Amino acid sequence: MSTTTVPTTRDTPWRATGGTDLSAEQVERIDRWWRAANYLSVGQIYLLDNPLLREPLTRDHVKPRLLGHWGTTPGLNFLYAHLNRAIREREQSTVYVAGPGHGGPGLVASTYLDGTYSELYSDITEDTDGLRRLFRQFSFPGGIPSHVAPETPGSIHEGGELGYALSHAYGAVFDNPDLLVAAVVGDGEAETGPLATSWHSNKLLNPAQDGVVLPILHLNGYKIANPTILDRIGQDELESLMVGYGHTPHWFEVADGSDEPFESIHRRFATLLDEVLDEIAGIKARAAQEGVDMPRPAWPMIVFRTPKGWTGPETIDGKKTVGSWRAHQVPLASARDTPEHLAVLEQWLASYRAEELFDDEGRILDDIRALAPAGDLRMSANPHANGGVLLRDLRLPDFRDFAVDVPAPGSGAVEAPRVLGQFLTEVIRRNPDNFRIFGPDETASNRLQAVFEVTGKQWDAEYFSAEVDEHLVRAGRVMEQLSEHQCQGWLEGYLLTGRHGLFTSYEAFIHIVDSMFNQHAKWLKVTNHIPWRRPIASLNYLLSSHVWRQDHNGFSHQDPGFIDHVVNKKAEIVRVYLPPDANTLLSTYDHCLRSRQYVNVVVAGKQPAPQFLTMEQAVAHCTRGLGIWDWAGTEEPGTQPDVVLGCAGDVPTLEVLAAADILRRELPDLKVRVVNVVDLMRLQDEREHPHGLSDRDFDTLFTTDRPVIFNYHGYPWLIHRLTYRRRGHANIHVRGYKEEGTTTTPFDMAMLNDIDRFHLVIDVVDQVPSLGSRAAGLRQRMVDARLAARQYTREHGEDLPEVRDWVWPDSGDTGTDAGGPQYDASAATGGDNE
Amino acid sequence: MSTTTVPTTRDTPWRATGGTDLSAEQVERIDRWWRAANYLSVGQIYLLDNPLLREPLTRDHVKPRLLGHWGTTPGLNFLYAHLNRAIREREQSTVYVAGPGHGGPGLVASTYLDGTYSELYSDITEDTDGLRRLFRQFSFPGGIPSHVAPETPGSIHEGGELGYALSHAYGAVFDNPDLLVAAVVGDGEAETGPLATSWHSNKLLNPAQDGVVLPILHLNGYKIANPTILDRIGQDELESLMVGYGHTPHWFEVADGSDEPFESIHRRFATLLDEVLDEIAGIKARAAQEGVDMPRPAWPMIVFRTPKGWTGPETIDGKKTVGSWRAHQVPLASARDTPEHLAVLEQWLASYRAEELFDDEGRILDDIRALAPAGDLRMSANPHANGGVLLRDLRLPDFRDFAVDVPAPGSGAVEAPRVLGQFLTEVIRRNPDNFRIFGPDETASNRLQAVFEVTGKQWDAEYFSAEVDEHLVRAGRVMEQLSEHQCQGWLEGYLLTGRHGLFTSYEAFIHIVDSMFNQHAKWLKVTNHIPWRRPIASLNYLLSSHVWRQDHNGFSHQDPGFIDHVVNKKAEIVRVYLPPDANTLLSTYDHCLRSRQYVNVVVAGKQPAPQFLTMEQAVAHCTRGLGIWDWAGTEEPGTQPDVVLGCAGDVPTLEVLAAADILRRELPDLKVRVVNVVDLMRLQDEREHPHGLSDRDFDTLFTTDRPVIFNYHGYPWLIHRLTYRRRGHANIHVRGYKEEGTTTTPFDMAMLNDIDRFHLVIDVVDQVPSLGSRAAGLRQRMVDARLAARQYTREHGEDLPEVRDWVWPDSGDTGTDAGGPQYDASAATGGDNE
Ligand SMILES: Cc1ncc(C[n+]2csc(CCOP(=O)(O)OP(=O)(O)O)c2C)c(N)n1
Ligand SMILES: Cc1ncc(C[n+]2csc(CCOP(=O)(O)OP(=O)(O)O)c2C)c(N)n1
Ligand SMILES: [Mg+2]
Numbered sequence A, B: 001m002s003t004t005t006v007p008t009t010r011d012t013p014w015r016a017t018g019g020t021d022l023s024a025e026q027v028e029r030i031d032r033w034w035r036a037a038n039y040l041s042v043g044q045i046y047l048l049d050n051p052l053l054r055e056p057l058t059r060d061h062v063k064p065r066l067l068g069h070w071g072t073t074p075g076l077n078f079l080y081a082h083l084n085r086a087i088r089e090r091e092q093s094t095v096y097v098a099g100p101g102h103g104g105p106g107l108v109a110s111t112y113l114d115g116t117y118s119e120l121y122s123d124i125t126e127d128t129d130g131l132r133r134l135f136r137q138f139s140f141p142g143g144i145p146s147h148v149a150p151e152t153p154g155s156i157h158e159g160g161e162l163g164y165a166l167s168h169a170y171g172a173v174f175d176n177p178d179l180l181v182a183a184v185v186g187d188g189e190a191e192t193g194p195l196a197t198s199w200h201s202n203k204l205l206n207p208a209q210d211g212v213v214l215p216i217l218h219l220n221g222y223k224i225a226n227p228t229i230l231d232r233i234g235q236d237e238l239e240s241l242m243v244g245y246g247h248t249p250h251w252f253e254v255a256d257g258s259d260e261p262f263e264s265i266h267r268r269f270a271t272l273l274d275e276v277l278d279e280i281a282g283i284k285a286r287a288a289q290e291g292v293d294m295p296r297p298a299w300p301m302i303v304f305r306t307p308k309g310w311t312g313p314e315t316i317d318g319k320k321t322v323g324s325w326r327a328h329q330v331p332l333a334s335a336r337d338t339p340e341h342l343a344v345l346e347q348w349l350a351s352y353r354a355e356e357l358f359d360d361e362g363r364i365l366d367d368i369r370a371l372a373p374a375g376d377l378r379m380s381a382n383p384h385a386n387g388g389v390l391l392r393d394l395r396l397p398d399f400r401d402f403a404v405d406v407p408a409p410g411s412g413a414v415e416a417p418r419v420l421g422q423f424l425t426e427v428i429r430r431n432p433d434n435f436r437i438f439g440p441d442e443t444a445s446n447r448l449q450a451v452f453e454v455t456g457k458q459w460d461a462e463y464f465s466a467e468v469d470e471h472l473v474r475a476g477r478v479m480e481q482l483s484e485h486q487c488q489g490w491l492e493g494y495l496l497t498g499r500h501g502l503f504t505s506y507e508a509f510i511h512i513v514d515s516m517f518n519q520h521a522k523w524l525k526v527t528n529h530i531p532w533r534r535p536i537a538s539l540n541y542l543l544s545s546h547v548w549r550q551d552h553n554g555f556s557h558q559d560p561g562f563i564d565h566v567v568n569k570k571a572e573i574v575r576v577y578l579p580p581d582a583n584t585l586l587s588t589y590d591h592c593l594r595s596r597q598y599v600n601v602v603v604a605g606k607q608p609a610p611q612f613l614t615m616e617q618a619v620a621h622c623t624r625g626l627g628i629w630d631w632a633g634t635e636e637p638g639t640q641p642d643v644v645l646g647c648a649g650d651v652p653t654l655e656v657l658a659a660a661d662i663l664r665r666e667l668p669d670l671k672v673r674v675v676n677v678v679d680l681m682r683l684q685d686e687r688e689h690p691h692g693l694s695d696r697d698f699d700t701l702f703t704t705d706r707p708v709i710f711n712y713h714g715y716p717w718l719i720h721r722l723t724y725r726r727r728g729h730a731n732i733h734v735r736g737y738k739e740e741g742t743t744t745t746p747f748d749m750a751m752l753n754d755i756d757r758f759h760l761v762i763d764v765v766d767q768v769p770s771l772g773s774r775a776a777g778l779r780q781r782m783v784d785a786r787l788a789a790r791q792y793t794r795e796h797g798e799d800l801p802e803v804r805d806w807v808w809p810d811s812g813d814t815g816t817d818a819g820g821p822q823y824d825a826s827a828a829t830g831g832d833n834e
């Protein structure tokens, strides 16, 4: 366990100061810090050498490739400087989120000024040499990225893909009642969908239980090459918008071209920031009194309207630059190529008067450094921004205690996620402040409603009546907004600050966060190689409304491709599990909740389904990740099987078993092996994925020369992709979802995609050479059985009873009529809002 | 060409009526329509038979599987009824978009009532048998989907994945100045990111050139299992929010439990709708006078606050149902299983008094039908909602006229998309009203700025000054909002209503619309099998800021996985092209712009790069989709090559050529074949994809027994997936992006992923058996060359000149120093906002 002290334990968070009458010296200090940060930012973008301009600037001092983004940087630096002053005064634990993450140089500069950077990167010393290296490394081969990447101290938000600043910020403050997150939102970023809806997070934040997000809209008016919408709708409309989002907006403006002295600008902002922080302190004081039942306040936010590229060259090549989109990236693109640009660059750098900021050795002057708070109150060193150091293991109950009784394989009719819900109920009970479940209005639909025994859905908007506001609570463990982006962003923010959680969503619509998943997976990959970043809890998905059972919804809801998307990321990061029943789901999820630095994708259907493994078997099966189900096969010890039936996923597994049942009856001397795969990555080569099977193991299980009919949950080619290097690959025939679907019965869906039992038997007949024409009759009966099954659905609107009620012969169950699995209409069609 | 008349050509669109004093009969007619629509909706969800309740309801009349969504339906029906009345009076061409597309039964009911349904589906007749079939088919095997799917007349919006109602609606009205789209937004849907930002579309709509979207916020208060945020923030905040979004909100409320007579409710809504439509007419009249320069008005919108499940059973099993989330799906889940539920269902159905609505034969009474407008003014029959019937071919210039001169392969340094931009300029000139370019603030970044010669970026928010508002126009062909969701949604709406366009985005961030792409691809797949749906123009992507050249941005911007995502969809729908230079890009795009019913993904880098093919060669190469570049290889006629170097994508192709150059010099007797692939789907089997090569062709090109080193743009396993069935597959060794990256030089990026020339030579040495230890020296020099190249970047921050300036030896170019390709710093690093 870490021994880092958490700054939130200071005695009095949320101090109100009543505002500070800043001395001229204090104002000067802020300005000097800001100049220093801007200077260091420009230096990073342009300079290879001559970091303090101790000699005249020459083209050789300029980087050959000018990469980075200037426009957003001075604004980010200004805010950082002022927050430093306020944090120091208030000792307020604060994390800084830079929505426009392309302002990387600014954050590196600020975290260098407060000392953290050199503490973490000993090579970047606080002297002229260190400055040279600081400049050089930026966007330089072998150096650091251009964005507010994991390498940047204090960052929980890379900000390369715009849109998630507020979702991350809110995720960070949930259950951190003493934490402030200052979240800068780019006005371009504000045009993205995810950002636009994330303002509403304030309706799902509890003022007593959770911390505070202070959104700062960075209204610099421009994005890459356009004005921004929010800058061009007039102040009234923007004010209405922010009020409509539930905020009390505070306006700060420095007009483009204004000649207001910086002293005055700084004073105005410091006063405004104090006002805002006092307003927050006031709300928090009320919350401390009223507790979690306090109604939602109108939280303050700041509209920060300042020129893009502020303090940079006003015009370049005769074109307006400050206060325009032209300041966005590298305004002086030819600084190395033309004497004119070089001269402008030199003047620009000189305008910050570095000689007043750094001593002879190149160290920042003490009085400037003194603006920043000390130790872990520095935003760059706030432990919440390196969540692994705060991470506590979950107190987990023994998942075996929640086992479903499986007297014989194939018995029962259980909704696996409902069982998982019982386990999660106990997880929540034992971990009341560091575990949350996120979902887009689907926690019940996805069958985790058991958790409502011990918690509720957090809701800080209006309440109407107990009749309709079931399971809503002002402070709870379940977070629901109809936005997959918000669920993902909140969960990421929650995990990155050292907590645990899971996200349950429809399998098809989890694609909505494909790109957010990408960014998180990339973050994890990079942090694995940053020693000071400590491992965080894995991001766990539960996809239980999956492609095969979209009974209410049809084709638009049928898409198992998220798995394909996920496995493109680094093998060291991603895990995919397809537990076939409740006990395997329990064992899998227990494993996921204990893991670190992964993304775990778990697909497990929510409809009532037969159970296969006792808990003991389930644990062994999940530990192996795959295995032979000998009770289902007809192998004889000591001989090779004639055919292997592989399966991964609950519905495909059921169909494989039903096929095995037919084969056993129809071709009693055919030697069938049934292999079920829970951990999909086991199929891969051990050189490709840490979970991969050795070739030897794979060959033993699947043989090198017998036909393998593999029935897979998703798109079939993924299985080929995972196994193409295997010796027996040419013999592997995969069935899976081939993008055929509509609103129909479950078995009709299976037939539409040829994963049904009858088709599997046909495949066996076609692929096992020894069967030849001997099985022609069986084959024909299977073709007919498919037709009959389809015909029945067309007439009756449901599946043939003998198909629907089929049970594994040795299960002891005898089908619906005799007390076997009971699928009543509503359960079997998966009503979503019970 | 279609001969359908477009209703927008009526003499006077946008008539103001000053409101209508509805007679009692008219009000009654609206109510009767609404009752009929609700009756038919409930019938679809529950009934197998006894469609007019002519006999007492028994369990056998009830469907065995109850699937569908009731809650949203009565509201959708209400609005449809009232719009009918208004459209008829005003002869206003109108399309209806149902954001909550799960209200499918409602739309089917309404389009049955106005006659369109039976016209299109002759089996669903207007009599009792037809009614029975109408009910039965809904969510029934072999029947129709539960959502507002392509099968539903008048639909351009399936609405299964929530969030895109307004984006689609705006896309539909661009360049349709006389078209109204009534867009119903679910209050749950409104919580999604895409929907939240899509309100801002009104800042990019021109009142004169474009049509009108009337957003109707369906504030029924609930989603699946929760209240909605917008219903629980109080009227003031919601009012502010809508004003902040630039709208004039109009409020309509029917309180839950209200006993206001329906007559009064209908009168109130009719009055309000007339007010709103007159307000729109007023704005349009001003726009007709002031033209495209008219400043943005505050467009009206309606807040439609009515109880969820309105008119359904108030309580079920003692639990509040109307006015709660319990009404969302199938409220009486046990209608077939318990007599209690069956009785409630019967009362519910009876409450609509079907006997007053249908005649003895089961036909809707004429006076009810008379509510709807006639012919193609019916929303269900509006030709804009079946865009293919209005689609005009683009008037395309000859792309050959824009050819880049390629005196010798490998010469020049051209930014291919810039050349495409010149072609598109002419496309825009010739097609001023049915072609648009969509992008998230990246049109210039992605190098299409030539189009600004003839058009601008449409911007109807405030203007500041010409200095900063470059290329902004009130009405133009380029649409930019920093929202990939909006770009995609608008383009879809634009295409679905019979126009053409393209979407240019960063390759990594196009994943943001993965799931929207899914939905559109599914729509296209389904419409291919609906005879009355006519083909629409393809959805074209241009991804020119791709994985290999994210010089400013680094790892978060490096992701080529969209291609993998796309190829999971039906082969008949998706096409992927990787043109290696400008002429192939021109030829490819010409093809894409002519195509129908596809999604075309084109990846072509924006950095200056050498050109390989003359236009004549390019056309032949693109027509074949792949081919041998004999000038690059060292084959001898009549003999087999020793090794095949395959390539797809511009950067990998360049590296392959550089490797071929080394091999030619170092191993002059090695017979190398170079094969470039433009059309990725050619690699697949002809049985898998219509573009697939026959095995014979494939074997001839790639051999069955020689090593193939394939250098690919994206994740390498995709090439394995496409080729695993080929005979020579075991000999194919693929290099591609393996998720290694950061902010570094282009060649360092290549080396990080082993796609660089030196590594390719190493691969050849390792894979060609005949080379054996003979090439050990070369291999070692290649290892050293990689080290040296990396070392150089670490020292100088740029690539080794001999690597960076390498040109194909026969190209005639001689590298930078002697007038060869000139990459100046800013061009070569891809400044984004020039
Ligand atoms: C989702 C997404 N789309 C596109 C981009 C490309 N991009 C990088 S910066 C930028 C403009 C950002 O503007 P803004 O948020 O206002 O930031 P600032 O003005 O502070 O630089 C864009 C479009 C991106 N990073 N993310
Ligand atoms: C993006 C997305 N996420 C989740 C769902 C699952 N879902 C289906 S309907 C629904 C609730 C919709 O509520 P609302 O928009 O208010 O519609 P209404 O109340 O009119 O039914 C949800 C969450 C979905 N369809 N799309
Ligand atoms: Mg901006």
Ligand SMILES: [Mg+2]
Binding pocket: B186, B187, B188, B218, B219, B220, B221, B222, B223, B228, B308
């Ligand atoms: Mg609703």
